[in-house]
Amino acid sequence: MKRITILLALTLVVALSMPAVAEVEEITVGGSIIVQGEFQESGFGPAGPVPAIAPRTGFDDDIASQAWYSQRTRVNVDAALSGGVRAFVELQAYDVWGDAGYDDIGTGSSNPVGNPGVDLYQAYIDMNNIADYPVMLRIGRQELEYGREYLIGNNDAGRNFSGLSFDAIKVVYTEEDFQVDVWAAKLFEGNGPAVTGLQDEDVDFYGAYGTYTGIENTVLDAYLLLVRDPSAGGEVDYLYTVGGRAAGIVDLGAGAIDYNAEIAFQFGDTVADGDYEAWTLNLMAGYTFTDVQWTPRLEVEYAYFSGDDNATDNDEEEFVRLFSDVHYGELNLGGEHDNLATNLHIIRIGGSAVPVDKLTVSADFYLFWLAEDDSQGGALTFGNVQVETLIGPLNTLADDNSVGYELDLVADYQYTEDLNLRVGWTHFFVDDAIENSFGGQDDDVDYLFVQAALDF
Secondary structure (H helix, E strand, O other), rough: OOOHHHHHHHHHHHHHOOOOOOOEEEEEEEEEEEEEEEEEOOOOEEEOOOOOOOOOOEEEOOOOOOEEEEEEEEEEEEEEEEEEEEEEEEEEEEEEOOOOEEEOOOOOOEEOOOOOOOOOEEEEEOOOHHOOOOOOEEEEEEEOOOOOOEEEEEOOOOOOOOOOOEEEEEEEHHHHHHEEEEEEEEEEEEOOOOOOOOOOOOOEEEEEEEEEEOOEEEEEEEEEEEEEEEEEEEEEEEEEEEEEEEEEEEEEEEEEEEEEEEEEEEEEEOOOEEEEEEEEEEEEEEEEEEOOOOOOEEEEEEEEEOOOOOOOOEEEEOOOEEEEEOOOOOOOOOOOHHHHOOOOEEEEEEEEEEOOOEEEEEEEEEEEEEOOOOOOOOOOOOOOOOOOOOOOOOOOOOOEEEEEEEEEEEEEOOOOOEEEEEEEEEEEEEOHHHHHHOOOOOOOEEEEEEEEEOOO
């Protein structure tokens, strides 16, 4: 809270030093519409009131198949003002078709079944070149996107494309070959005028992210992140994440290799008087045959998220993926399980081609297995506790760490410059770790989707 207050005070001083009257130099209006239809078999069911006892169910043909349409609509206004000032406002409506309710046939009465509405998705003020220095100050609700969005993204991809924005103050310093972003974001306000209480309940997200581009065709990133999260008892949980990333392109004449490598380590104090000690690694490389018909491309990727080898102590060794917008497979490991896709080794092998103008077809194959299966019980598979089984005459614990495999087939057609059409099919092959974590449920999953995305 004290750091937020200091930043606000500095912001006020800077704002008072700006020109008293800002004239409108240019106004741009834009937006986007995304409509996506989805079908899934087998279905997934909700978790019980206590997820640790009654976790989310799935991978079960007895659960009815699911089919639905999602739509996200955005409209924005971008105003460039004199004195290097900019204002940006964006409204969003995201919901599932039918959530607005329906009218009874023949009665004229309305039956609301949801609470869709229009939200303020982004609204911020930019002040550029403050005091003639290469510094930009952004105040207000804003997206935060960094690197490959491995840990910080805007939730714009995957099955749940509802978006993610932060109430934050951000300072950006830019030079020719490097840029440094520093921000303070409020994830939850527990001490505002409408809240009473004697303890600090604010949840805050702080970060510093630096990027260096002084090497040709190469990007180097380094970052330090902190999530501060008090518990109901007043204790404060501090989760630090430090990491680095290297990405670039190597031109080989007949083709080009692109690569992305990222590693991050988490540490800090838990509210249970334990320690965070977790890490992740992501390695990805692709080769595009630029001088070959259909422009074929091959990709390979490996991802590792550490797991907890002892669920009975107070230490947390399972990597927290923070605000990642990287998804492993079109199914997203069951959709709502995707943000719980940790404690994993993941390998992806993929390829794509452009058989005709504007059409790209791709195929990806994923392998998933647990990083830790926890011989004491309690290892997590998509957030569900793995229950070890006893086998053999000596009643030894089974090591069921194979989660499953996924095959994705997708076609993208760029109908116009602004309109993209997308269709895909996914099959998830369930293996023993899921059966052990979902109460013996072990049915494969088929997932179909169609999408139209328009930008204007």
